[in-house]
Amino acid sequence: MTYNVEAGAGVFVSPVFFPSEESYGHLLSTLNSAKKSMDICVFTITDDQITRAITQAVERGVKVRIISDDDKSEDLGSDVKRLARDYNIPTRVDGSEAHMHHKFVIIDDSLVINGSYNWTKGARFDNREDLTLTNSGKAVQAFKSEFAKLWSAFEAY
Template sequence: MDRSQIQNMLLQTFEDYQMTRSERAALNQIFSHITLTNHNLALVRKEAFEIFREHKPAHLPDEKSLSWLEDVMKILANTKSREPDLKSEALFSPRDDCSHRICRLIDSARKQIDICVFTITDDRVTRTIQDAHKRKVKVRIISDNDKSYDLGSDIEQLSRSGIPVRIDKTEYHMHHKFALFDSEFILTGSYNWTRSASKNNSENLIITNDPALLIRFASEFEKLWDEFEE
């Protein structure tokens, strides 16, 4: 089964933004008769995330389209002997381990990077994001207005580079620090994307490919992206 077949199959179940019992049964039957390697499973998951991002109407409640995505992930997880290997790691600052790992993840992305962070002031990370944008990786950034115009903040610079940026301009704070890479890995933790976090602060960073966490963070990103629309 090639990518176009997978895409068409998933799109058919997403037409009304939810999966019916018969569609679930059909997908279960199809996947039970296909030899799916971990690589192929990753491709199906990635295709489902792209459909979720690109075809979900802005007016549609997140929980409705999210239930479709969760159904797809459950079907894939139930495919006999084909569950993907769970990969997770933790890093800590001070030291450059966290910033270097963020840059390597950005460098390795091929299609999509969604960044949701309170602020970015680490020029090393900023340059790596700009390089990804130049090589045609689709980058989106959500940040907070409290820090976006501070001296040293790189959010405006990234926006001027042509990268889509949306800002929380409410009286409260968008205080998340997470990013998604090609719908394959989620990065999160207390670590701020700043030089001071790298040099001075005791912070943590977690990276995982856990499908359940990918779903939840992807949904949160899309919710905030729609909420902070200009």
């Protein structure tokens, strides 16, 4: 593997920090900007407002897929089960005691967000957290490959 390949012209790398309602607004508006696809790969989802952004994406025809952690998805307050069952979002989980600990999302195959931020109210309101948004083609491609690899390896939820 080759590291540190140049990202090329027109590339942005934008970190945002939490708690910050401005950062949260940027996350939400980025989710709301999805037109074609949203590949979500996050440890846990318990923030109803993010869950609504996901269901609204489904309603406007965005192809959403979710990878999450099997154990966390059974937690009280987890929205993963509801997204999978009530909204028929294709969802896969790790089926392992290890953590599916990623917190990234790929939007329209052209932008990726990753960082420390789980999709929870604690991350939004209480914790010190970071997310980085980038349109780097190489970064997007790398996260797409990771998503595809886990999608193949994991079982339907």
